[in-house]
Amino acid sequence: MKIIRIILATVLVAFCSYGLVTGTTGIMLPYLLLLMGGMFLIMGVIEFQKRKPVAFTSFLVAGFSFFVGIYTI
Template identity: 45%
Template sequence: MKILRLILAIIVVALSIYALITGITGAIIPYVLFFLALILLVTGITEFREKRKATAITLFFVTEFNFYVSFNILFN
């Protein structure tokens, strides 16, 4: 799980740097939010396995909201 989080974090940072350099943030933001939601989902699963259910549930709610915003921006 740590390797997956690291790979997703590298993707987020790379997309963010690309958006800052090129200046086309409007097209990149939904993808950054999508990968951030994946990071939160993996973190929530890890927290749930470590018996920290309150933190895991909060992370799942934030993940759901992040997915909603990402897909709403992408498809509108």
């Protein structure tokens, strides 16, 4: 899980940097939101395994991010 979170964060930072350099942030926004939703989902699972109450918030943020990402595509 930790490796998947690091990979998602790295890809997210790379896409954000590419979007800022090329000026295509509007086109890439739905894909960035989907990647961010995946990252929050993985973080929520990790926190849920540790029995921390912040896991519920991470799941809500992931769901909202997925919803907005799919809606804007």
